[in-house]
Amino acid sequence: EEETSPTKKLVSDHGEKVASHYNTLQEVGLVVRSQSRIFYMRNFNNWLKSVLIGEILDRVRGAGSRNVSVLDLGCGKGGDLLKWRRGGISHIVCADIAEVSVDQCRTRYEEMKRKSHSNEKIFSAQFIASDCSKEVLSERLDDPELMFDICSCQFVYHYSFESEQKADMMLRNACERLKPGGFFIGTTPDAYELVKRLEASDSLSFGNEVFKVSFQSKGSYPLFGCQYHFSLEGVVNVPEFLVYFPLFEHMAKRYNMRLVLKQRFSEFFEEKVKKENHRSLMMKMMALEPFPCEDGGQQATDNKEQYCHAEEH
């Protein structure tokens, strides 16, 4: 409860829109979701995040980290919890501006813990409702000394590019508690692609029957606050902002960060899908049929169901 009240004071106009949008999104069951035209796209995004998370955990462990601590910045309803569980991490801090989502994330974590086998040690967790583009997150940590091996910011960072102060605060929260050699990983829309498509369009928007991106003007694009609306079958429809990547990379240097890798989803896919383990994970995540697992039969279906549910965001 002490986690929720400061957020209210800190939420700005845009922050309020984001929070109330994500707060009012309904939790829908697997059946409804599987009928959605965006089901496969969501699964693809989840596959991509799973591979990214898995590989970064390998790198962190390869560098000698044993008890891995993670900050999930903009955790939403906890769609990545299962990925972190599979990765065998020790601790996670989940932060999001939308209080309802943070509550759902906590509930999902508690369910996960409750249903786990007694011989599996599930990571410890802290949940924080916070506008991470306005508030210094480290001041809210239960353990004031905590340092992270990884900060993961999935489909979130673009909301902060409303202003330099917000983008910088988000970056500060992502990086200031990283251990030396730690990683900041994330996914965000490609501003070049968005502008390219806008410029090619004869109106102020582009898209298809599934998604639509609309700008208020074109021709010039401010470094911060370059707003557009993104809608995906009505699922996400709050203003977002272009992230000019060279500027982002430059800003990150302030926090002693250097760019290790930047890839478009298509490039990432083409590279990773060549590996057998990544390809078979994709088959599992995309397929609607029960998939084989060690215990076989019904167990497989249950696992799949749980998998899809927990992976949803």
Ligand code: SAM
């Ligand atoms: N990372 C999650 C995932 O991949 O499933 C959720 C992604 S969702 C597209 C974007 C999330 O960013 C929402 O949960 C939203 O509330 C959160 N968000 C947006 N602005 C934020 C801010 N300033 N501080 C914290 N969270 C924010």
